[in-house]
Amino acid sequence: MIKLEPRGQHSKLMAWLSPVFAGILTLISGAILFALLGQDPLEALHTLLIMPVSDIYGLAELCVKAAPILLCAIGLSVVFKAKVWNIGAEGQLLMGGLIGSACALALIDAEGFWVLPLVLLAGMVGGALWAGLAAWLKTSFNANEILTTIMLNYIALNLLIWAVHGPLKDPDGYNFPESAMFSDSALIPTLIDGTRIHFGMLFALLAVVIIWVLLSRSFLGFQIKVLGLDSSAARLAGFREKRLVWIALLISGALAGLAGVGEVAGPLGQLVPSISPGYGYAAIIVAFLGRLHPVGILLATLLMALIYMGGEMAQITLGLPVALTGLFQGMLLFYLLACDVLINFRIRIPALSKSAADKLAVKEEAVN
Amino acid sequence: MKRRQFNKLLTGVAAGIGLSTALMSGQAIAADDPLKVGFVYVGPVGDHGWTYQHDQGRIALEEHFGDKVETTYVENVPEGADAERVIRNLAQSGHKLIFTTSFGFMNATVKVAKRYPDVKFEHATGYKMADNLGTYISKTYEGRYVAGYVASQMTESNKIGYIASFPIPEVIRDINSVQMALNKYNPDAELKIIWVNSWFDPGKEADAANAMMDQGVDVILQHTDSPAAMQAAERRGKYAVGQASDMSSFGPNAHLLSVVDEWGPHYIAQTQKVMDGTWESHAMVEGMHEGAIVIPSFADSIPADVKAEAERLVAGIQDGSIHPFAGPVVNQAGEVMVPEGEVLSWEELEKMNWYIQGIDAELPK
Numbered sequence: 001m002i003k004l005e006p007r008g009q010h011s012k013l014m015a016w017l018s019p020v021f022a023g024i025l026t027l028i029s030g031a032i033l034f035a036l037l038g039q040d041p042l043e044a045l046h047t048l049l050i051m052p053v054s055d056i057y058g059l060a061e062l063c064v065k066a067a068p069i070l071l072c073a074i075g076l077s078v079v080f081k082a083k084v085w086n087i088g089a090e091g092q093l094l095m096g097g098l099i100g101s102a103c104a105l106a107l108i109d110a111e112g113f114w115v116l117p118l119v120l121l122a123g124m125v126g127g128a129l130w131a132g133l134a135a136w137l138k139t140s141f142n143a144n145e146i147l148t149t150i151m152l153n154y155i156a157l158n159l160l161i162w163a164v165h166g167p168l169k170d171p172d173g174y175n176f177p178e179s180a181m182f183s184d185s186a187l188i189p190t191l192i193d194g195t196r197i198h199f200g201m202l203f204a205l206l207a208v209v210i211i212w213v214l215l216s217r218s219f220l221g222f223q224i225k226v227l228g229l230d231s232s233a234a235r236l237a238g239f240r241e242k243r244l245v246w247i248a249l250l251i252s253g254a255l256a257g258l259a260g261v262g263e264v265a266g267p268l269g270q271l272v273p274s275i276s277p278g279y280g281y282a283a284i285i286v287a288f289l290g291r292l293h294p295v296g297i298l299l300a301t302l303l304m305a306l307i308y309m310g311g312e313m314a315q316i317t318l319g320l321p322v323a324l325t326g327l328f329q330g331m332l333l334f335y336l337l338a339c340d341v342l343i344n345f346r347i348r349i350p351a352l353s354k355s356a357a358d359k360l361a362v363k364e365e366a367v368n
Numbered sequence: 369m370k371r372r373q374f375n376k377l378l379t380g381v382a383a384g385i386g387l388s389t390a391l392m393s394g395q396a397i398a399a400d401d402p403l404k405v406g407f408v409y410v411g412p413v414g415d416h417g418w419t420y421q422h423d424q425g426r427i428a429l430e431e432h433f434g435d436k437v438e439t440t441y442v443e444n445v446p447e448g449a450d451a452e453r454v455i456r457n458l459a460q461s462g463h464k465l466i467f468t469t470s471f472g473f474m475n476a477t478v479k480v481a482k483r484y485p486d487v488k489f490e491h492a493t494g495y496k497m498a499d500n501l502g503t504y505i506s507k508t509y510e511g512r513y514v515a516g517y518v519a520s521q522m523t524e525s526n527k528i529g530y531i532a533s534f535p536i537p538e539v540i541r542d543i544n545s546v547q548m549a550l551n552k553y554n555p556d557a558e559l560k561i562i563w564v565n566s567w568f569d570p571g572k573e574a575d576a577a578n579a580m581m582d583q584g585v586d587v588i589l590q591h592t593d594s595p596a597a598m599q600a601a602e603r604r605g606k607y608a609v610g611q612a613s614d615m616s617s618f619g620p621n622a623h624l625l626s627v628v629d630e631w632g633p634h635y636i637a638q639t640q641k642v643m644d645g646t647w648e649s650h651a652m653v654e655g656m657h658e659g660a661i662v663i664p665s666f667a668d669s670i671p672a673d674v675k676a677e678a679e680r681l682v683a684g685i686q687d688g689s690i691h692p693f694a695g696p697v698v699n700q701a702g703e704v705m706v707p708e709g710e711v712l713s714w715e716e717l718e719k720m721n722w723y724i725q726g727i728d729a730e731l732p733k
Contacts, residue, residue, distance in 0.1 A: 177534055
């Protein structure tokens, strides 16, 4: 039998190095995997991790892919710090996209600088409302937010599908489930000609800075962190728990909503049934991979986006299957968890150190 | 000001790169390199339905041309913001003919086609076209009509299940085609429709199949891509009809027939045109007549007289003497949409958004 024993001291340095180790181990395992598939490991890793971002278009696409994940993940870092387990970033993103689209389509004939801010705001409100539902259920009925947010994801998806088949359907679209293209004044301008990078990435970076300041420099952030570390201490200190739960969920929902409206008013330019290939779920992984720290999350997001894009590139240039993308993400998480366990615990094999265990048992008896 | 200059610089660099790649590709053609053909798939190649069948078409293309073509595919591409990048990367990496095989890739294909005027694009099941962008679709409703006939004869409970994906014209058309067969051959049979809002979700498809069998359904048809419903029917001793690919191996006893898409002939013909320089933008609609829709076999469980009639229907559709939507076609409100002696035209079928008489359900709005 193998036993895990907690280590006495927690090394802060090791906690930060753990993702780095996980990354290196993933690269080594990936190289072995490629070799087994009959590919040159170095060339394959080059295709997967460097080729997608080897030109301006690729770098811009990395940002396009990263922006929604980053917005969701940075929002999740706030709720997760409060130990409020919002699994509903996906649903909040979809609602942001839906409400934002409804706004953009209602203003399809409008022109002016005010249209886009209104559309973006509508998206943020949509996401915040959806998270607010979970906050209301939690604070009023003590409903477990893990369950409510997951279920709200499905409701959001079905609402979106209903809307895109019904009231928001393009009247000239042969009954296909998609909205009309938004007018130019409702579209987020691109930053570089010939690419799709748009202001959404700047919003995401701005959100990273704001959340960083909020969590590390503000009293509100302090309260949120205390709530997460020890809710009874927070209560004792007079922090209003329900209010903090509301605030954390609203921030997280609004940012996820911004991610959603950023997709429909950004690279898509219309509402379609599948605006997110699971960004809200990927963001949960990213938030933990990044240690719930803004900079960590930024790096983790870029890595995640890169793996997605690399998977496409590996299919195009090497003919490797798409399952590779999932495999790489899975390995990364597996190694991260493994490293975390080994940093916080030491492995003991009692059969080998029986005498030591005996001594311990004697000691325990003596204490009893 | 600075900003504008920077943009100019970038555009200049981009133009330079574009020019040099254009020169390189010019040399490439002179050196008689293989024609690179790209495919964008919405599902995994192993879905045993829609995407699997497109990939079979791609393999047929490779076998036909040998080393004169080089094919590439990207699978599991979400129908969102990612599609445009994937299509663009294919165009950028020298693919001269690109097939995008799902409706949701339409606007992304249009955008990329605009940027790469010397690359030919073909988008399946859509309606937007350009000089270098054509569309293609199969008349699945022809096969569905035959399936509807066989189901109408094989059902004992007079309840036939239909697992539907999304209420778009293609799916509504096929449901109506089944009902046309029921109206003609077994008006007592009732069609039960469940919308799963997905093209490929084995879990949901199996749930839908089981829910319908709980309600007494004994023949299941599907317009979704996994063999999950076939397997569910096999477990409970009911019948099912395969979709897109031959699903007989998933239900040796349950399988009645499969309505199979054969994309190979289309891919070979269009590739040949690009090689010859004769490719032109087109809206191609192909069915049993062209060999794009095939029913590979009828199960032994089907009685001989039913099989003979089904084969007669196939032959009739192939030579054009039988049309699934032959008038009178009446809608749910009782209005005659097509009088006797005429057939519903493709223009009307293409945007069909109404149920015909006999379907006891409302279209999801």
